[in-house]
Amino acid sequence: MYVIDGVAYAGERVPELKVSGVRPMDNGLLWVRFSTGETRIVDFKPLLSEPVFTQLADVAIFRDVYIDHGVTVWADGEIDIAPETLYEMSVSAESAS
Secondary structure, three states, X not given: OEEEOOEEEOOOOOOOOOEEEEEEOHHHEEEEEEOOOOEEEEXXXXXXXXXXXXXXXXXXXXXXXXXXXXXXXXXHHOEEEOHHHHHHHEEEHHHHO
16 A cells, blocks of 8 residues: 555555657667666557557658657657557567567
8 A cells, every 4th residue: 555645545556657768770669768777679560550650650750769758759749659558569678689
């Protein structure tokens, strides 16, 4: 149990997940370091057909990735993806090598 602002919650408190490092790789892959210290690889190719991510099919735009307040962002903030989604889609960088 834990308490936030006087409200008690059951279970263990899960720390907020943030992106602390990001690097574009070849073939639509993204190397990501999370606030947990873990490094993981995300395959973006399955998302490129989604309307919100179609711009990322352009390699120049995909490579222009950056972090804004712990979130992975492209195109001056026009495109972003939640750290939790990236984590769920990813595999450990060690197992990917």
